[in-house]
Amino acid sequence: MKEVLRRLYKLQMVDSDIALLKKKLMDIPKKEHISDENVKTAEEVVKEIETELQKKEILREKREREVQETRMNLAKHKTQLLTAKTNREYSALLKEIGEEEESIEKAEEETITSIMEIENLSKKLEEKNKELAEIRKRETTEKENLKKMQQELEVEIKQKTAKMEEIASHLSISQLMTYERIQKGRGNAVATVKDGMCTGCNTLLPPQFVTLIRRGNKIYTCEECGRILVWHKDVE
Ligand SMILES: [Zn+2]
Structure with missing residues (x-):
């Protein structure tokens, strides 16, 4: 009977080992998901900066076009000023010229600010792209390791299950x-x-x-x- 008790004990040991291995195996898809999420989060960060950068570039281009247009108008109005026939016409042109000069000045200041913003964003984008590359590399290795671990666990579970069957074959049905x-x-x-x-x-x-x-x-x-x-x- 001592032998039976020893076998039951051994059966328990192997059984517990299998339960633990199975738990580890079940955790693998969760870990894979976390790995994917890490990459996704880093990709989203990059995408956000890219979108912001794009918006700023579009805005800058739009402003440049506006300034160009204003400059043309300014030149035109300055020429018209030389041939103004009435005082009214003259002062109306002066007013417009003043406004145009002011608007150009303002737009130039804004352009300087937006160039700085674009530079900062570009730097940030470069950093985040580098981070993303590192994260991708890291998570690829992590997933390879998980895959390997999964295979090892499956083999180990198979071996332990065979061991359990072997032990069980020496026990009676009622035991x-x-x-x-x-x-x-x-x-x-x-x-x-x-x-x-x-x-x-x-x-x-x-x-x-x-x-x-x-x-x-x-x-x-x-x-x-x-x-x-x-x-x-x-x-x-
Ligand atoms: Zn007890």
């Missing part, structure tokens, strides 16, 4: 059913007894009961948690 029933309810079906306690639920067991478990002539279960109990020294 396996007992194991599975407890495992379903408790997560793990076997616990060791150490220092007079069930290590599954940390309940102190009666000394006579501990003696029975030490002898291991049959399968005993913990009254508190229902797990199969094995004497710790039998499986250490």
